[in-house]
Amino acid sequence: MPTLHIVRQSAFNTNDFAQCLQVLRNGDVIVFIDDGCYNLHHKLINTVDSNAKIQLNVMEKHAQARAIIINKSLYTAINMNTLVELTMTTSRVITWQ
Amino acid sequence: MPTLHIVRQSAFNTNDFAQCLQVLRNGDVIVFIDDGCYNLHHKLINTVDSNAKIQLNVMEKHAQARAIIINKSLYTAINMNTLVELTMTTSRVITWQ
Amino acid sequence: MKKLAVVITTPPYSNLSATALDYVETALNSGVEVIGVFFYQDGVILANQQVQIASDEFQCIAHWEMLHQTFNLPLHLCITAAEKRGLSDEQPNNIHSIFTISGLGELVELANKADRMVQF
Amino acid sequence: MKKLAVVITTPPYSNLSATALDYVETALNSGVEVIGVFFYQDGVILANQQVQIASDEFQCIAHWEMLHQTFNLPLHLCITAAEKRGLSDEQPNNIHSIFTISGLGELVELANKADRMVQF
Amino acid sequence: MSHNLQKLTAILNSKAPYSNSAGKDALDIALIFGSFEQPTSLFFQGDGVYQLTQAQNGSIIDVKDYLKTFAAFEFYDIENIYVCQRSLKERGLPSYFHIDQVQVLTTDEFAAKLAIHHTVFRF
Amino acid sequence: MSHNLQKLTAILNSKAPYSNSAGKDALDIALIFGSFEQPTSLFFQGDGVYQLTQAQNGSIIDVKDYLKTFAAFEFYDIENIYVCQRSLKERGLPSYFHIDQVQVLTTDEFAAKLAIHHTVFRF
Numbered sequence: 001m002p003t004l005h006i007v008r009q010s011a012f013n014t015n016d017f018a019q020c021l022q023v024l025r026n027g028d029v030i031v032f033i034d035d036g037c038y039n040l041h042h043k044l045i046n047t048v049d050s051n052a053k054i055q056l057n058v059m060e061k062h063a064q065a066r067a068i069i070i071n072k073s074l075y076t077a078i079n080m081n082t083l084v085e086l087t088m089t090t091s092r093v094i095t096w097q
Numbered sequence: 098m099p100t101l102h103i104v105r106q107s108a109f110n111t112n113d114f115a116q117c118l119q120v121l122r123n124g125d126v127i128v129f130i131d132d133g134c135y136n137l138h139h140k141l142i143n144t145v146d147s148n149a150k151i152q153l154n155v156m157e158k159h160a161q162a163r164a165i166i167i168n169k170s171l172y173t174a175i176n177m178n179t180l181v182e183l184t185m186t187t188s189r190v191i192t193w194q
Numbered sequence: 195m196k197k198l199a200v201v202i203t204t205p206p207y208s209n210l211s212a213t214a215l216d217y218v219e220t221a222l223n224s225g226v227e228v229i230g231v232f233f234y235q236d237g238v239i240l241a242n243q244q245v246q247i248a249s250d251e252f253q254c255i256a257h258w259e260m261l262h263q264t265f266n267l268p269l270h271l272c273i274t275a276a277e278k279r280g281l282s283d284e285q286p287n288n289i290h291s292i293f294t295i296s297g298l299g300e301l302v303e304l305a306n307k308a309d310r311m312v313q314f
Numbered sequence: 315m316k317k318l319a320v321v322i323t324t325p326p327y328s329n330l331s332a333t334a335l336d337y338v339e340t341a342l343n344s345g346v347e348v349i350g351v352f353f354y355q356d357g358v359i360l361a362n363q364q365v366q367i368a369s370d371e372f373q374c375i376a377h378w379e380m381l382h383q384t385f386n387l388p389l390h391l392c393i394t395a396a397e398k399r400g401l402s403d404e405q406p407n408n409i410h411s412i413f414t415i416s417g418l419g420e421l422v423e424l425a426n427k428a429d430r431m432v433q434f
Numbered sequence: 435m436s437h438n439l440q441k442l443t444a445i446l447n448s449k450a451p452y453s454n455s456a457g458k459d460a461l462d463i464a465l466i467f468g469s470f471e472q473p474t475s476l477f478f479q480g481d482g483v484y485q486l487t488q489a490q491n492g493s494i495i496d497v498k499d500y501l502k503t504f505a506a507f508e509f510y511d512i513e514n515i516y517v518c519q520r521s522l523k524e525r526g527l528p529s530y531f532h533i534d535q536v537q538v539l540t541t542d543e544f545a546a547k548l549a550i551h552h553t554v555f556r557f
Numbered sequence: 558m559s560h561n562l563q564k565l566t567a568i569l570n571s572k573a574p575y576s577n578s579a580g581k582d583a584l585d586i587a588l589i590f591g592s593f594e595q596p597t598s599l600f601f602q603g604d605g606v607y608q609l610t611q612a613q614n615g616s617i618i619d620v621k622d623y624l625k626t627f628a629a630f631e632f633y634d635i636e637n638i639y640v641c642q643r644s645l646k647e648r649g650l651p652s653y654f655h656i657d658q659v660q661v662l663t664t665d666e667f668a669a670k671l672a673i674h675h676t677v678f679r680f
Contacts, residue, residue, distance in 0.1 A: 003549060006312075008210065012648060013112050017675055019448060019480045022520065023545040034213055035576040038607070041649045042202050049448045061472070063215075065575065065620070067612040072589045080220040087310050088226065095313040097203075097210070099620065100672060103432075105330065107450055109525060110481045116571060116603045120668040131333055132453040135484070138526045146540040159333075162452065162497070177340040184430055185346065187315050191569070191677045192433040194323075194330070201555070207398045209575045212619045235459055242400025244408070252619040274462070278327045280362030280400060287405060288364070298466040305443060306472070311553040321678070329452045332496045355582055394585070415538040418589040426595070427564060432678040 006083075007036035009041045011044050016096040026052045029090055031083055032075075033059040036096070040075060049059040050096035051057060059083065070095050099124045101187040103180075104133035105194040113193040115141060116192055123149045128180055129172075130156040133193070134165050137172060156180065171191050197229045199308035201301070206245060206254050207234035214314035215257055222265045230268040230304050232296070238276040241269075241293045255290065262292040269306075270296035317349045319428035325356035325373050325397035326365060332425070334434035335377055342385045350388040350418070350424050356395040361389075361413045375410065382412040390424075443467055443474045444551035447482035451501055452492060457485050458500045460557035465503070468510025475514035476507070477548060483521045486531040504533045518544045566590055566597045567674035570605035574624055575615060580608050581623045583680035588626070591633025598637035599630070600671060606644045609654040627656045641667045 001022075007030060011017035017039050020030070032039055037058055039045060051076050058070050060077035068078050079084075087093055100120075104127060108114035115137050117127070129136055134155060138140060145151050155167050157174035167174050175183075184190055204210035208256055221228055233240060240255060247253060261267050271293040273283065282288050283295050294300075305311050324330035341348055353360060360375060367373060374434055381387050391413040393403065402408050403415050415418075425431050445464050449456040467474040479488055485501060492499035507515065515536045522529060522538065529538050539547060548554065568587050571600045572579040590597040601609055608624060615622035630638065645652060645661065652661050662670060671677065 001549060008213075008576070010604050013573070015110050016448070017478055022479070022518070022541045023548055025545050025549055034210055035573050035604075038573065038604070040649070043679075061617045063612055065617040066573075066607065067610050080216055081224055083217065084221045084224055084226060087198065087221075087312055092552055092554055093310060093312045093550070094548075094556060096556065097313075098672060105333075105453070107481050110450070112603055113571070119602070119641070119664045120671055122668050122672055131330055132450050132481075135450065135481070135525070138522055158494045162494040163450075163484065164487050164491075177336055178344055179629055179636060180337065181341045181344055181346060184341075184432055185319065189672070189677055190430060190432045193670075194433075194680065205399075207578050209615075209618060209620050216515055216619075235456075239399055244397075244400045244402040244405060246397035246402070248621070251621045275459070277364075277366035279325075279359055280365040282364040282366070285364060285407060298463060299470065301463065302467055302470045305467075305553050306441060308553075311555075313555060327455050329495060329497050336496075355578075368498070371498045382620075395582070414662060418586060419593065421586065422590055422593045422595055425547075425590075425676050426564060428676075 001091040002029055004086050004093045005030045006093060006095045007032050007039060008034040008095065010035045010038040011042040012038060021047060021094045024048070024052065024054060028084055029055040029057065031057040031059065031078065031086065033062050037063040037066055040068060040070065098188040099126055101183050101190045102127045103190060103192045104129050104136060105131040105192065107132045108139040109135060115156065117193045118144060121145070121149065121151060124156065126152040126183055128154045128156065128175065128183065130159050134160040134163055137165060145158040195225065195227050196237070196309045197227045197307060199229050199278035199311045200231045201313045202231060202233050203235035203239035204314065206240040211240065211254060212252055215254060217314060219261055222261060222267065228267055229307055230270055232270045232272065232301050232304055234272045234275050238271055238279055238281060241271045241276065241290050242281050243287050243290045259292050269293045270300050272296060272298060299306065315345065315347050316429045317347050317427060319349050319431045320351045321431065321433045322351060322353050322357035323355035323412045326360040326422065331357070331360065331374060332372055335374060337434060339381055342381060342387065348387055349427055350390055352390045352392065352421050352424055353397050358391055358399055358401060361391045361410050362401050363407050363410045379412050384396040389413045390420050392418060412433060419421060442551040443472055444477055444548055444554045445474065446477040446479060446548070446554055446556040447485055448480045450481040450484040451490070452495065452497050460555070461500055461503060463555060464508040464512060465510060468512050474512055475516065475551060476512060477516050477544070479518040479521050479544070483517055483525065483527060486517060486533070486536060487527060488493060488530060488532045501532065507533065516544060517546055565674040566678070567671055567677045569600040569602060569677055569678060569679040570608055571603045571643055571667065573604040573607040574613070575620050576616065579680040583678070584623055584626060586678060587635060588629070588633055591635050597635055598639065598674060599635060600639050600667070602641040602644050602667070606640055606648065606650060609640060609656070609659060610650065611653060611655045624655065630656065639667060639670055651679055
């Protein structure tokens with residue numbers, strides 16, 4: 001029953017991503033889109049428990065527009081089709097904006 | 098040449114107050130209004146250098162509406178007339194919203 | 195086929211609403227049944243016919259119109275949120291005709307019928 | 315007497331704009347010369363005549379109208395920001411008559427003439 | 435209207451009550467879902483917990499005090515009201531509120547409760 | 558129009574460029590002040606520093622790329638462009654930018670520069 005978390009805000013600017021991290025559960029899926037892509041380089045990302053099997057995805061074109069480099073060993077770069085699929089294959093969606 | 102800093106956002110929610118603190122100079126004046134009143138109980142307030150003679154003011158009715166208790170040994174409770182006066186007696190105003 | 199409903203709360207002059215449009219269009223093109231898009235909060239400003247966006251900027255509304263027509267996509271406007279922002283169904287040339295005037299009851303309906311509800 | 319100018323960027327359906335109104339009214343009542351209020355960003359929505367606020371909620375616009383009339387207070391509407399949000403000076407019943415249609419040049423003028431410029 | 439009583443809706447409140455209209459917009463949704471007899475839970479996290487603080491008074495700052503309407507939740511059968519303990523602690527807030535039936539949950543409990551809902555709106 | 562060349566205006570940018578229209582709204586003000594020959598300085602702090610990042614491309618996400626207009630600052634005699642070093646460091650950003658003439662300042666220098674201006678707009 002994983003939750004899809006769509007993260008749209010920069011953690012450098014607002015508390016939204018920190019709140020998202022508080023409700024993360026094993027097997028949940030995160031997708032960073034819009035200004036959420038800045039979180040790839042925020043220290044909060046290091047607090048994600050590596051044993052919790054959280055999938056970390058980034059909307060590739062949103063990162064690219066912002067000249068944000070995606071470390072592909074940590075993040076999966078996805079497109080909008082994959083986000084639509086993830087919406088349907090997870091059990092619920094929370095948008096952090 | 099003190100600056101008047103009008104702080105309108107909760108530091109629990111956004112980075113604005115942290116940015117305000119970065120540009121504080123000796124003798125500056127802070128007024129917490131609107132959701133800025135929540136900052137009275139945020140730990141960032143402790144980073145204000147007590148030697149820098151920063152005046153800390155709170156819009157009393159804004160705090161009261163939110164049931165925020167004002168520690169009057171630390172903060173001066175002011176009304177809107179005082180905010181207008183401070184606008185004129187300081188050298189510039191920055192609104193953090 | 196799974197049913198999707200979308201709530202849009204971000205204003206048309208922000209790129210956030212272009213993302214929402216991109217998402218809905220991608221869903222429709224990939225065969226997902228989008229049972230409705232509900233505009234709430236600042237999302238309602240999109241429905242204002244008088245909105246003027248510089249011609250060299252992205253024309254969000256024209257794109258929504260195309261989706262509405264191509265896929266028969268229902269676009270629901272929350273009238274309470276709209277009235278707070280100066281839209282009126284009693285004035286001419288005000289609310290764009292591709293929108294259905296709705297209340298929050300429609301959101302209940304969408305939440306009930308959809309397999310998944312996503313907020314943008 | 316010192317001259318004050320105010321820029322308002324917050325929307326009328328937020329209490330932040332009530333604070334702005336309170337500030338301007340207090341300044342006027344205490345004898346400060348308010349040379350103008352400039353509405354920008356979401357602040358422009360206040361000028362939309364079609365905005366409907368429930369009758370038991372605070373009627374911001376009625377209060378601004380009173381200040382405008384009592385103190386001859388200039389209220390400048392940034393037309394570019396307004397057009398992005400669906401206001402139009404070419405439509406009837408659209409922009410409230412207490413506002414002057416202005417451009418950002420007016421903000422330069424206000425910044426020049428005022429002893430102090432405050433943003434709300 | 436098709437009813438599906440198994441479909442649970444959560445409304446997650448993250449904004450303080452007055453400077454932002456999000457709290458009121460979320461309340462309107464909660465009451466509509468309640469009036470259509472949809473099972474609906476309310477969650478308060480981050481600055482959203484300020485919506486539950488006792489002794490607030492919006493009338494001082496010209497806000498029509500929508501927080502008072504929270505007293506109607508029982509009438510609408512909205513009985514699952516959860517607040518994040520960590521958010522309260524971070525803000526130095528007590529665990530008593532202006533309405534009854536508020537359950538204070540640890541982050542794990544809060545996350546687990548949220549995860550039983552089919553739809554989550556966040557304001 | 559009455560000119561007072563001594564009156565200095567600062568525009569303090571605090572928002573990232575795309576999801577929020579604040580950067581564009583601030584740019585419009587900067588260019589108008591510039592065209593009226595008002596001495597105007599630009600400050601970038603917090604997420605505002607992302608407006609200066611090299612190699613961005615808004616066209617990928619359907620944004621008309623107003624950042625390109627930054628190249629016109631010189632033409633408008635907007636030559637004082639300051640960025641907060643601490644904000645850059647916190648975000649792991651380098652000290653090179655898509656326009657010239659950007660001065661990287663320590664927090665103390667940044668604060669001191671801001672304090673010579675008569676009017677400060679923050680977006």
